Amino acid sequence: MELLTVFLQVATETVANKGLAAIGAGLAAIGAGIGVGNIGAHALDSMARQPESMGDLRANMIVAAALVEGVALFAVIICLMVTF
Amino acid sequence: MKINTNSPPKSAFNLLLVVIIVIFGNLLSIGVSASDNSHGENKKPLNAGELIIDHIKDSHSIHFGGHLTLPLPVILYTDKGIDIFSASKLWDAHHESIPYTSPKTGITYFNNNEKIEIIDQLAFQSVAGLHTDTMPADHTSTLEPQADAAHSAIGIPAGYQTVHTSLIDFSITKNVFGMLFMLGALVLIFVKMARTASKNKGKAPRGMQNALEPFVLFIKDEVAMPALGKKKTSKYLPFLLSVFFFIWICNMLGLVPFLGGFNITGTLSITAVLALMVMIITNVSANEHYWLHIFWPPGVPFLIKFILVPIEVASLIIKPAVLMIRLTANINAGHIIILAFSSLILIFGEKSEMAGYGVGIFATLFMVFMFFIELLVAFLQAYVFTLLTALYFGDATQDHHHEEGHH
Numbered sequence: 001m002e003l004l005t006v007f008l009q010v011a012t013e014t015v016a017n018k019g020l021a022a023i024g025a026g027l028a029a030i031g032a033g034i035g036v037g038n039i040g041a042h043a044l045d046s047m048a049r050q051p052e053s054m055g056d057l058r059a060n061m062i063v064a065a066a067l068v069e070g071v072a073l074f075a076v077i078i079c080l081m082v083t084f
Numbered sequence: 085m086k087i088n089t090n091s092p093p094k095s096a097f098n099l100l101l102v103v104i105i106v107i108f109g110n111l112l113s114i115g116v117s118a119s120d121n122s123h124g125e126n127k128k129p130l131n132a133g134e135l136i137i138d139h140i141k142d143s144h145s146i147h148f149g150g151h152l153t154l155p156l157p158v159i160l161y162t163d164k165g166i167d168i169f170s171a172s173k174l175w176d177a178h179h180e181s182i183p184y185t186s187p188k189t190g191i192t193y194f195n196n197n198e199k200i201e202i203i204d205q206l207a208f209q210s211v212a213g214l215h216t217d218t219m220p221a222d223h224t225s226t227l228e229p230q231a232d233a234a235h236s237a238i239g240i241p242a243g244y245q246t247v248h249t250s251l252i253d254f255s256i257t258k259n260v261f262g263m264l265f266m267l268g269a270l271v272l273i274f275v276k277m278a279r280t281a282s283k284n285k286g287k288a289p290r291g292m293q294n295a296l297e298p299f300v301l302f303i304k305d306e307v308a309m310p311a312l313g314k315k316k317t318s319k320y321l322p323f324l325l326s327v328f329f330f331i332w333i334c335n336m337l338g339l340v341p342f343l344g345g346f347n348i349t350g351t352l353s354i355t356a357v358l359a360l361m362v363m364i365i366t367n368v369s370a371n372e373h374y375w376l377h378i379f380w381p382p383g384v385p386f387l388i389k390f391i392l393v394p395i396e397v398a399s400l401i402i403k404p405a406v407l408m409i410r411l412t413a414n415i416n417a418g419h420i421i422i423l424a425f426s427s428l429i430l431i432f433g434e435k436s437e438m439a440g441y442g443v444g445i446f447a448t449l450f451m452v453f454m455f456f457i458e459l460l461v462a463f464l465q466a467y468v469f470t471l472l473t474a475l476y477f478g479d480a481t482q483d484h485h486h487e488e489g490h491h
Contacts, residue, residue, distance in 0.1 A: 059306075062464060063467075063468060063471065066410075066464050066465065066467075066468045067410075067468065069414070070406070070409075070410035070413070070414070070468075073409075073410065073413035073414055073417055074406075074409055074410075074413065076413060076417060077409065077412075077413045077416075080420075083133075084133060084137055
């Protein structure tokens with residue numbers, strides 16, 4: 001309970017919340033990097049296995065990357081809301 | 085058939101020359117403008133955050149750069165009637181906001197950070213028996229109104245207060261103007277293309293049809309058909325095509341440099357309307373299998389149903405909300421990155437000219453790279469929105485054909 005009130009105070013009142021928001025945005029970037037990197041790695045593996053399906057794989061890879069980036073950008077939006 | 089008869093080194097050299105000239109021109113112009121603080125007749129220190137937010141959000145005028153500004157009509161619906169006037173009445177020669185009293189309804193308006201408010205002269209209640217002070221902007225008054233600190237924080241001139249009567253703002257703001265402009269362009273292009281296409285039935289495509297037919301067929305064959313099936317595609321294809329081209333062309337408009345910086349699909353209100361339309365169409369055109377799958381999913385163990393049903397019900401709202409936020413966040417993030425690097429140049433340019441030039445080189449190269457990414461993102465976000473919309477429509481209207489494995 002104490003910890004929660006401290007967090008709430010930090011999040012709404014102090015100046016530290018902007019720094020924490022920046023850290024949060026950085027974590028979101030890490031998440032996006034790991035996710036999209038995974039997608040790219042598996043897509044490249046499959047393209048190496050079967051070069052004739054490169055076109056299909058490329059399109060699906062880009063769609064999946066856009067969806068994963070969307071999730072990372074939710075976190076960025078929240079951090080921006082705190083900062084500004 | 086003409087073949088490129090330039091030997092590879094020659095044409096590559098031409099391309100390199102063009103690229104170098106373009107980059108050099110960019111750097112020169114940005115370096116020069118960074119070293120001169122163009123916002124500074126009064127030499128305010130540069131607040132990068134404010135600069136970025138100002139360029140992203142909506143406004144009542146289009147600022148083409150320098151002093152070239154196009155004021156847009158302000159249309160307000162108040163208790164006393166409808167006020168229509170040009171936004172130029174709300175600022176003075178230095179583009180600072182001033183109050184404006186409408187001659188038609190007598191209400192005083194003030195453009196407080198691009199939000200129009202009704203303000204009124206502060207009438208000091210006589211506590212010490214003093215008569216009401218009717219002089220506006222009286223800095224030497226010894227009677228301090230209660231919320232003066234709040235006034236200076238939000239920009240209302242001293243001596244005035246915000247009156248919270250009902251005011252509905254129907255103005256043509258920058259986003260509305262850009263959206264109507266793009267819609268008009270889309271209507272013109274597509275009507276013309278449809279007319280020439282129907283006249284040229286069976287023959288090779290000509291003109292604008294050449295450019296747009298691949299995309300229309302792409303949406304029809306790769307997005308709509310797999311998700312909706314042959315029979316229902318024609319019912320939902322107009323909406324899918326409209327959404328795709330609207331989002332794509334509005335994203336592209338935001339990337340054009342000297343046009344005043346439109347940020348149409350980056351505002352939550354516009355993407356919220358798009359997502360709302362998707363939600364309404366999905367739920368209205370859903371058949372009973374859709375609702376059955378949400379409220380009592382077949383083929384799921386009995387106890388898990390109690391966990392799954394709240395999630396499915398929440399996803400009725402969450403799926404369109406996610407569509408909205410994905411589009412807004414991607415476009416906004418792109419604009420913010422480009423603006424942040426521009427303000428980086430300006431920040432360094434304030435410290436010293438040479439620092440401005442130096443940072444200008446790297447920042448400009450990075451910005452060119454970011455613009456390429458933004459072009460890809462513009463198309464990709466439109467495609468992802470359309471794809472997910474088609475999938476939701478397909479989900480909602482799918483036939484009951486896979487029940488054998490469940491019971």
